[in-house]
Amino acid sequence: MLENPPKLLSTHSFETVKMTKTWGQSAGKTCKTFTRILRDYTFGDFLMNLEVQWIVGFVDGEGCFHIGINKNEKTKYGIQIQPEFSVVQHQRDIQILHALKKYFQCGQVRPNHGERYMFRVRGHENLRDRILPFFELHKLKTKKRIDFEKFRDVVRMMEKGDHLTEDGIAKIRTIQETMNRKGKKSKI
């Protein structure tokens, strides 16, 4: 589980030490390391350690578990199911999104609407191996937990290939329509 800081952090720290020792060298690897450190330092996530319960509280407030149902002519039934975990913040707090990405070791930080940025995790393995275990072990406290549980159920159905059958798509659609409190139906 992700109770402890991910392994990547050790490598990251090691690279930092290496970089300071080789400051001024222009060999490719060093340059990349320097760029990465500079980027991380700029965003301030070097300094930011996220505690497990802080993440739970923040996601209780700001997180979203969403099941996208999109048109895709390449699939048998013309429908693609796309589960997505996301957190949106104003650009002033982009370092939080990078810190979440670092913690979960997956996902992307990308522009959202206006001055907002989004940390977004898609992809079956990322969701199954990193997002679901975290929120199963560390329960959300708001009613968003119910959305998470439906989200988890859909990811598990997809593990069994249900999203590739007409019946499975119908079931996923039924679940999706009850999520995220707005009662909005998928337009497709």
Place this chain on the structure above:
Amino acid sequence: MLENPPKLLSTHSFETVKMTKTWGQSAGKTCKTFTRILRDYTFGDFLMNLEVQWIVGFVDGEGCFHIGINKNEKTKYGIQIQPEFSVVQHQRDIQILHALKKYFQCGQVRPNHGERYMFRVRGHENLRDRILPFFELHKLKTKKRIDFEKFRDVVRMMEKGDHLTEDGIAKIRTIQETMNRKGKKSKI
């Protein structure tokens, strides 16, 4: 500090035991205790323990540190300064607000707009003794921390009586105008 569950919780538990032993009695104190327990049980906050870092994360997402500047003819300069810490949630998550109230041992849970409720802490002693120490010890991670620090400064200025002088009110107004990211000026 509030690192550990507040003392009230012990009393609360003790009262619970007492109530079950005296079930059916109608003496005033027992009745009040029963009503309180029933209310707490209904809101489910009996079962909800808020971890310190969960509170920090949740407030990073949902909390607000606000300095109200209101007309009040009874004051020397016709102005009342009212600092307020608040968290607003949809009624579906009202138990979170009651759990916060229980944790901080102060404040009120009251209706807000539409189907939303607010946990609100006002009052100099509550803010000085319960809210400020908590967020000074457990730092917010988002830029909301800057709002908190301005809020703290105003509460400390009020401790010295600055809000009762023309110069102090002007300083507080200047601070307030830079808070909560909206750049809105007080209308008064």
